[in-house]
Amino acid sequence: xxxxxxxxxxxxxLFGVEEMEINFGxxxxxxxxxxxxxxxxxxxxxxxxxxxxxxxxxxTEKLFELHPFFQNVPHTDRLDYVAAATNNLAYVGAVxxxxxxxxxxxxxxxxxxxxxLQRISSHLLWLATHAIDIGAxxxxxxxxxxxxxxxxxxxxxxxxxxxxxxxRPGGQPVDLPVGWVERCSEFIESFPxxxxxxxxLLTENRIWKKRTVGNGILTPELxxxxxxxxxxxxGSGIQLDIRKAMPYEMYDQVDFxxxxxxxxxxxxxxxxxxxxxxxSVRIVRQCLEKLPEGxxxxxxxxxxxxxxxxxxxxxxxxxxxxxGFYIVGNGTPNPHRCRVRPPSFYNIQVLPExxxxxxxxxxxxxxxxxxxxxxxVDR
Amino acid sequence: MVDFFGETLFAYAVVPLAxxxxxIAVVLGIIAxxxxxxxxILGFLQVRTGPNRVGPxxxxxxxxxxxxxxxxxxxxxxxxxxxxxxxxxxxxxxxALIILSVIPFGPPSGxxxxxxxxxxxxxxxxxxxxxxxxxxxxxxxLGGWASNNKFSMLGGLRSAAQMISYEVxxxxxxxxxxxMAGTLSLVGIVEAQLxxxxxxxxxxxxxxxxxxxxxxxxxxxxxxxxxxxLPEAExxxxxxxxxxxxxxxxxxxxxxxxxxxxxxxAVAVTxxxxxxxRPFPNVEWLSFLDLAFLPAGLAGLLWFLVKxxxxxxxxxxFRGTFPRYRFDxxxxxxxxxxxxxALLSVAATGLWKILI
Numbered sequence: 250x251x252x253x254x255x256x257x258x259x260x261x262x263l264f265g266v267e268e269m270e271i272n273f274g275x276x277x278x279x280x281x282x283x284x285x286x287x288x289x290x291x292x293x294x295x296x297x298x299x300x301x302x303x304x305x306x307x308x309t310e311k312l313f314e315l316h317p318f319f320q321n322v323p324h325t326d327r328l329d330y331v332a333a334a335t336n337n338l339a340y341v342g343a344v345x346x347x348x349x350x351x352x353x354x355x356x357x358x359x360x361x362x363x364x365x366l367q368r369i370s371s372h373l374l375w376l377a378t379h380a381i382d383i384g385a386x387x388x389x390x391x392x393x394x395x396x397x398x399x400x401x402x403x404x405x406x407x408x409x410x411x412x413x414x415x416x417r418p419g420g421q422p423v424d425l426p427v428g429w430v431e432r433c434s435e436f437i438e439s440f441p442x443x444x445x446x447x448x449x450l451l452t453e454n455r456i457w458k459k460r461t462v463g464n465g466i467l468t469p470e471l472x473x474x475x476x477x478x479x480x481x482x483x484g485s486g487i488q489l490d491i492r493k494a495m496p497y498e499m500y501d502q503v504d505f506x507x508x509x510x511x512x513x514x515x516x517x518x519x520x521x522x523x524x525x526x527x528x529s530v531r532i533v534r535q536c537l538e539k540l541p542e543g544x545x546x547x548x549x550x551x552x553x554x555x556x557x558x559x560x561x562x563x564x565x566x567x568x569x570x571x572x573g574f575y576i577v578g579n580g581t582p583n584p585h586r587c588r589v590r591p592p593s594f595y596n597i598q599v600l601p602e603x604x605x606x607x608x609x610x611x612x613x614x615x616x617x618x619x620x621x622x623x624x625x626v627d628r
Numbered sequence: 629m630v631d632f633f634g635e636t637l638f639a640y641a642v643v644p645l646a647x648x649x650x651x652i653a654v655v656l657g658i659i660a661x662x663x664x665x666x667x668x669i670l671g672f673l674q675v676r677t678g679p680n681r682v683g684p685x686x687x688x689x690x691x692x693x694x695x696x697x698x699x700x701x702x703x704x705x706x707x708x709x710x711x712x713x714x715x716x717x718x719x720x721x722x723x724a725l726i727i728l729s730v731i732p733f734g735p736p737s738g739x740x741x742x743x744x745x746x747x748x749x750x751x752x753x754x755x756x757x758x759x760x761x762x763x764x765x766x767x768x769x770l771g772g773w774a775s776n777n778k779f780s781m782l783g784g785l786r787s788a789a790q791m792i793s794y795e796v797x798x799x800x801x802x803x804x805x806x807x808m809a810g811t812l813s814l815v816g817i818v819e820a821q822l823x824x825x826x827x828x829x830x831x832x833x834x835x836x837x838x839x840x841x842x843x844x845x846x847x848x849x850x851x852x853x854x855x856x857x858l859p860e861a862e863x864x865x866x867x868x869x870x871x872x873x874x875x876x877x878x879x880x881x882x883x884x885x886x887x888x889x890x891x892x893x894a895v896a897v898t899x900x901x902x903x904x905x906r907p908f909p910n911v912e913w914l915s916f917l918d919l920a921f922l923p924a925g926l927a928g929l930l931w932f933l934v935k936x937x938x939x940x941x942x943x944x945x946f947r948g949t950f951p952r953y954r955f956d957x958x959x960x961x962x963x964x965x966x967x968x969x970a971l972l973s974v975a976a977t978g979l980w981k982i983l984i
Contacts (some may be wrong), residue, residue: 271778277866293782293955384855384952390674431681456855456951609782610954 282623422547479570484518591625719767720884783868818903826912894937904928
């Protein structure tokens with residue numbers, strides 16, 4: 250073994266290279282929310298990246314223990330606050346599994362519709378911020394125009410636009426308002442054209458492709474090691490979607506495809522999400538057609554009490570990946586322990602692997618493509 | 629000597645000074661309303677309304693903006709290099725305004741400097757434009773360095789690399805109309821276009837056109853606008869080189885950017901689009917476009933303004949449409965595509981000139 254002076258290894262130029270440390274965030278326009286990255290850069294090239302999280306920690310998991318099962322639904326709204334419906338569903342699904350509640354089919358269809366609308370609105374927000382991070386300003390306003398319609402539909406259904414609180418263990422709190430189905434299908438019919446508009450601005454845009462193709466490579470092995478889920482995983486060529494793998498609610502009753510792309514880069518993750526929006530449209534359309542009449546709340550005891558022994562894990566496919574709730578009961582109306590498995594928490598951990606060696610501009614694109622929401626990273 | 633304080637003073641001091649004041653005032657007005665137009669046009673492209681609160685249709689918005697910026701506290705960071713920090717914004721605005729002195733906004737009418745529609749006609753006008761335009765980069769570089777902020781420094785570095793590499797193709801592309809005209813005087817170049825009966829964008833097809841596109845792409849990069857707005861890339865470097873600037877100093881950077889846009893457009897109009905000439909100056913039946921009923925030269929001024937505003941619109945349109953290039957891709961584009969193409973068109977034009 251030849252001893253090498255460590256300085257010789259780094260100084261491959263005439264003058265020594267000094268790396269600069271940059272604090273990227275938590276108040277930076279591109280680190281959505283309060284993500285902070287400690288970066289070590291050599292010029293513009295990233296040598297090291299270390300995500301610092303916890304600025305939005307609210308002790309949500311502890312809060313779950315302090316409230317009865319049915320009062321915990323609003324806490325889930327605030328995890329991934331741009332996709333409240335899927336959080337609600339993951340939680341109430343876990344409680345229903347634990348307590349053995351049966352959901353009537355109409356409620357189940359409503360849930361499926363809400364979750365897919367939520368997926369559309371979440372992906373629209375992702376597209377808006379991703380595009381504006383890469384410098385394309387206009388898609389932001391186009392997507393927000395459509396997102397507004399989705400939020401209006403939510404507001405009409407449950408009174409809230411973001412923190413929906415729209416599901417209860419055992420069923421749905423309210424039925425669909427009069428005319429909601431028509432307005433929803435009106436949106437669903439017009440929406441695919443709008444997706445074409447966004448794609449017209451971006452998909453074949455040379456600059457967009459230059460910025461995203463080959464950027465932020467996430468190999469399938471790496472993705473599996475880090476527990477990455479959702480569109481990130483499907484952009485890396487692994488077809489895993491909980492809606493197909495472990496169907497919940499009405500996903501086994503409807504016909505849809507799970508888009509998979511194999512190039513593992515930012516562009517393919519973009520394509521995955523664009524295609525997912527089209528598939529969501531398909532799902533909502535079928536659900537609206539099949540929507541049965543009937544009760545919206547199943548039979549359930551007046552006080553929801555967990556069995557003395559027993560724990561349960563229930564996961565659903567959120568817009569960002571697998572969100573799961575692990576709940577332990579202890580015979581009281583409160584959960585003994587509730588652990589959340591948020592997709593963003595796992596997706597953000599792979600960030601350093603994707604950005605080291607790239608430029609700062611690449612980092613921005615990768616942050617956009619991971620589609621993290623700090624609310625569920627920090628909980 | 630006899631009438632030194634009479635006509636000479638009038639012709640060489642009073643009139644130019646008045647012209648300078650008028651030109652700067654008008655250009656500042658155009659800048660103010662370019663920001664307004666940018667917001668309105670972007671609003672239109674992006675299905676929203678743009679500013680509409682101050683005055684009818686928001687027409688007084690630029691005035692309100694200036695008043696606000698003047699009233700802001702002017703912060704100089706504690707560990708900034710003060711002299712450079714203060715100098716930087718001036719270095720951005722100054723050169724852009726100096727270049728206006730040689731831009732021919734309208735035709736020379738009559739003898740002497742009194743009645744012509746430009747401040748002065750320098751016989752090396754184009755050289756002056758290129759030389760002074762390259763001073764602007766020091767402002768960005770100094771501002772980025774003097775702010776003592778890492779993001780600012782990265783922005784300054786980016787702008788330095790970007791502007792230096794884009795000056796080369798820009799210079800080469802200006803050589804093409806220069807070869808066609810055979811003079812460096814900007815007025816002479818426009819007159820050559822009149823004499824040859826065509827705008828230089830159509831000269832030596834396709835090399836005039838090619839040079840024009842190279843000039844325009846390089847010009848967009850020079851003025852740090854989308855899709856080449858890397859030095860101030862908001863989502864990457866917070867605000868790039870002007871992160872630490874506030875109040876009127878920030879406004880000066882802003883002003884400089886727009887003044888640069890106008891100058892680059894004006895040079896493009898002069899060199900490639902026939903300056904104050906109407907479209908197709910050699911086609912007889914289009915002569916009604918000369919607008920002969922207007923006072924002498926005013927029609928030329930109008931044509932110049934129309935072309936200038938069209939350019940500014942394209943700038944804004946770009947901003948609404950394109951994502952941002954990455955730094956190394958930008959350099960790639962400059963060095964691997966624009967410079968060889970520009971060299972090719974210069975060589976081809978020269979060859980053509982010799983052979984024909």
